[in-house]
Amino acid sequence: MAVKSIEPECIAKKFRVNGIVQGVGFRPFVYGLANRYRLKGKIANTSSGVSLHVEGFREDIESFGRDLIQSCPPLARITDLVAIDEPLKNFRNFTIARSKHPKTVSTLISPDVSICADCLKELFDPTDRRYRYPFINCTNCGPRYTIIDHIPYDRPNTSMRKFKMCRSCQSEYDDPGNRRFHAQPNACAACGPRVTLYDRAGKKVDTPNPVKHAAALIKAGYLLAVKGLGGFHIAADAENNEAVTRLRQRKLREEKPLALMSTDLSDIAVYAYIDAEEENLLTSPQRPIVLLRKRIPNPLSQEVSPRNKYFGAMLPYTPLHYLILSCGFTALVMTSGNRSEEPIAIDNDDAFARLADIADYFLTHDREIYLRSDDSIVKRTGGVTRFIRRSRGFVPVPVFLKSRVPPVLACGAEQKNTVCLTKGNQAFLSQHIGDLENLPAYDFFKLTIAHMQRILDIHPQILVCDLHPDYLSTRYVLEQEKGQKLQVQHHHAHVVSCMAENGLAGEVIGLAFDGTGYGTDGSIWGGEILIAGPAGFRRVASLSPVPLPAGASAIKEPWKMAVSYLYDSFGDALWDLDLPLFKEIDAKRIARIIEMISKKINSPATSSLGRLFDGVATIAGIRTHVFFEGQAAMELEMAAGETLPAFYDYEWKSEEIYKVMVQPLIRAVVRDVQAGVALAEISARFHLTLIRLFADLCGAIRADSGLNRVALSGGVFQNAILLSGLGQALSNKGFDVYSHRQVPANDGGISLGQAVIAAAIAGG
Numbered sequence: 001m002a003v004k005s006i007e008p009e010c011i012a013k014k015f016r017v018n019g020i021v022q023g024v025g026f027r028p029f030v031y032g033l034a035n036r037y038r039l040k041g042k043i044a045n046t047s048s049g050v051s052l053h054v055e056g057f058r059e060d061i062e063s064f065g066r067d068l069i070q071s072c073p074p075l076a077r078i079t080d081l082v083a084i085d086e087p088l089k090n091f092r093n094f095t096i097a098r099s100k101h102p103k104t105v106s107t108l109i110s111p112d113v114s115i116c117a118d119c120l121k122e123l124f125d126p127t128d129r130r131y132r133y134p135f136i137n138c139t140n141c142g143p144r145y146t147i148i149d150h151i152p153y154d155r156p157n158t159s160m161r162k163f164k165m166c167r168s169c170q171s172e173y174d175d176p177g178n179r180r181f182h183a184q185p186n187a188c189a190a191c192g193p194r195v196t197l198y199d200r201a202g203k204k205v206d207t208p209n210p211v212k213h214a215a216a217l218i219k220a221g222y223l224l225a226v227k228g229l230g231g232f233h234i235a236a237d238a239e240n241n242e243a244v245t246r247l248r249q250r251k252l253r254e255e256k257p258l259a260l261m262s263t264d265l266s267d268i269a270v271y272a273y274i275d276a277e278e279e280n281l282l283t284s285p286q287r288p289i290v291l292l293r294k295r296i297p298n299p300l301s302q303e304v305s306p307r308n309k310y311f312g313a314m315l316p317y318t319p320l321h322y323l324i325l326s327c328g329f330t331a332l333v334m335t336s337g338n339r340s341e342e343p344i345a346i347d348n349d350d351a352f353a354r355l356a357d358i359a360d361y362f363l364t365h366d367r368e369i370y371l372r373s374d375d376s377i378v379k380r381t382g383g384v385t386r387f388i389r390r391s392r393g394f395v396p397v398p399v400f401l402k403s404r405v406p407p408v409l410a411c412g413a414e415q416k417n418t419v420c421l422t423k424g425n426q427a428f429l430s431q432h433i434g435d436l437e438n439l440p441a442y443d444f445f446k447l448t449i450a451h452m453q454r455i456l457d458i459h460p461q462i463l464v465c466d467l468h469p470d471y472l473s474t475r476y477v478l479e480q481e482k483g484q485k486l487q488v489q490h491h492h493a494h495v496v497s498c499m500a501e502n503g504l505a506g507e508v509i510g511l512a513f514d515g516t517g518y519g520t521d522g523s524i525w526g527g528e529i530l531i532a533g534p535a536g537f538r539r540v541a542s543l544s545p546v547p548l549p550a551g552a553s554a555i556k557e558p559w560k561m562a563v564s565y566l567y568d569s570f571g572d573a574l575w576d577l578d579l580p581l582f583k584e585i586d587a588k589r590i591a592r593i594i595e596m597i598s599k600k601i602n603s604p605a606t607s608s609l610g611r612l613f614d615g616v617a618t619i620a621g622i623r624t625h626v627f628f629e630g631q632a633a634m635e636l637e638m639a640a641g642e643t644l645p646a647f648y649d650y651e652w653k654s655e656e657i658y659k660v661m662v663q664p665l666i667r668a669v670v671r672d673v674q675a676g677v678a679l680a681e682i683s684a685r686f687h688l689t690l691i692r693l694f695a696d697l698c699g700a701i702r703a704d705s706g707l708n709r710v711a712l713s714g715g716v717f718q719n720a721i722l723l724s725g726l727g728q729a730l731s732n733k734g735f736d737v738y739s740h741r742q743v744p745a746n747d748g749g750i751s752l753g754q755a756v757i758a759a760a761i762a763g764g
């Protein structure tokens with residue numbers, strides 16, 4: 001009997017894939033997948049991603065479509081996939097088409113990523129042709145964002161354009177089955193970038209192996225400027241106390257913690273505790289600096305992170321890092337190569353000019369960095385990863401917005417500046433630009449804006465900046481000739497930044513707690529509760545203001561803040577108090593501050609919660625001066641005992657808005673300090689009081705407004721006790737609580753909020 005065979009049906013389909021699918025090994029992956037299912041057709045890069053035409057049996061195409069999503073390469077991110085039926089074209093094989101140069105480009109560019117496991121294996125394999133080659137990379141790893149000058153992401157548009165591939169590299173690049181197929185930075189020792197060692201005078205050091213030589217110099221206690229992925233680091237042996245001390249002196253960086261780099265987790269475990277989640281962060285392809293609890297004792301220099309419970313550590317992310325570390329270090333200090341407060345140096349001449357006073361030697365290379373990018377910093381708080389700085393490894397991955405917005409350029413705040421560009425439903429935050437307080441930083445800010453507009457192909461119609469009249473970013477916006485301009489209040493931007501990354505529309509109760517932000521009344525805000533949404537806000541509560549004596553100098557010298565709070569609470573009776581502050585600061589200086597306050601000389605009002613932390617830290621005896629912003633507040637947090645005991649009385653007054661009275665808090669802290677209560681307990685009580693106070697106050701605001709969603713934003717929420725404690729207290733009261741996960745709670749997240757507000761107000 002003849003069996004009638006059922007011929008499987010042959011069909012054709014077109015897939016359009018958008019997202020991060022260029023420069024991340026997506027096309028070779030598709031090529032391999034198509035071959036596995038015996039599909040014919042072609043794949044091409046398009047302006048918005050890739051487009052592929054496949055022909056084969058229906059079942060195979062279905063499996064192919066499923067695998068496309070489920071097993072896509074580690075760096076690829078599909079945001080959008082459309083499949084449509086097509087007529088059969090009878091392709092004979094599967095091919096990869098050449099890149100076209102489209103007019104409008106909206107594909108996503110990959111961030112820079114750490115060396116992958118395959119490349120790392122080759123790096124230390126004596127039989128591999130790239131054995132110990134410091135620029136080894138493939139489609140799954142290596143530089144991206146920092147070497148791109150133009151789009152599309154093709155070699156002539158990167159800083160690899162000046163290196164012509166040798167025959168071996170070229171054949172890998174052309175082979176669709178190879179891991180280096182269309183790997184734009186592909187190179188080897190015969191054809192690619194090289195490292196060179198120089199002394200501080202710029203004279204080349206004659207050595208057969210610059211990397212080993214450099215490592216030996218670090219071992220011997222020298223400070224080396226090392227050119228990395230997003231800029232120069234200054235490297236020192238973290239176990240060498242003399243070297244680390246010298247680094248601090250030369251960088252004029254007194255106490256701010258220095259970042260560490262170790263070869264692997266077991267080395268980090270020698271000096272810090274690592275839990276499973278922190279391990280995932282450390283080993284992720286983004287390789288951020290992770291804040292980890294210190295082990296005590298540990299073999300590292302005390303000067304790495306003095307008076308701090310944490311170390312900031314990362315694993316190597318470039319082949320060059322691995323090669324240096326393989327010479328035997330528990331950890332290297334790897335701090336950004338800049339003079340304090342200036343942007344990190346990226347090109348060789350700039351490094352010699354600016355770092356000659358800091359570094360003894362320079363290990364540089366000839367692959368240019370087009371856009372500098374500092375290391376990112378994260379910390380686990382309350383079971384969630386929080387950004388302190390979102391930069392290398394994460395930029396330019398967008399934050400996806402709930403709805404489409406017109407193209408906006410948001411210029412951020414002054415501290416920890418980032419800018420943000422929007423396109424469709426995507427918000428692209430820049431890398432960390434830094435504090436916009438000097439000309440090099442301002443130049444970097446302008447360069448970043450131009451660069452991002454070019455590589456993201458965004459032409460903003462709306463420009464937005466802070467309300468502060470004197471910020472450089474404000475001046476930049478007001479000087480532009482084209483575009484609609486808008487100024488947004490700082491704390492409004494904080495709250496909406498938190499809303500935007502959590503996909504919230506409408507209005508929320510927004511707690512914006514930070515150090516400084518220009519208020520609509522011209523005073524300095526920072527302990528604000530707003531009812532806010534993208535289209536506007538109103539202030540419903542605030543700390544009772546006190547004078548900020550001697551203006552910004554009170555930020556560096558928190559004892560001045562302490563005097564201001566004490567004078568506010570006790571008047572002239574403050575002289576009768578027995579506090580550590582009076583032993584450290586001369587009575588004449590204190591009297592001068594009181595005079596400034598009472599005569600209202602250079603003493604603007606501030607309602608900042610950050611300043612309250614500073615003031616309380618000084619009153620409790622922690623310190624009278626700080627070396628970096630927030631240091632006193634941070635040390636107050638770290639001083640807190642594990643258990644939260646009793647809390648202080650608190651009150652607020654119901655005036656036009658709720659006024660949270662700081663006097664009862666100050667009086668209670670003073671009473672405890674004078675009674676000899678332990679610092680751990682005072683700090684814990686202070687934190688617990690704030691938690692209860694603000695949870696209660698949110699209850700009152702809910703009763704007035706009917707709003708049940710609370711957004712927490714501002715730099716003060718880097719305080720883990722406050723963030724976790726208040727989050728918990730609010731949840732217990734039935735609130736829906738939102739905090740930052742994708743962008744920093746500090747001013748690094750401001751540009752996102754500005755962009756969304758501008759889109760809502762100016763975009764209609």
Ligand code: ZN
Nearest residue numbers: 116119138141
């Ligand atoms: Zn690789």
Ligand code: ZN
Nearest residue numbers: 166169188191
């Ligand atoms: Zn080569």
Ligand code: FE
Nearest residue numbers: 514517715747
């Ligand atoms: Fe702020």
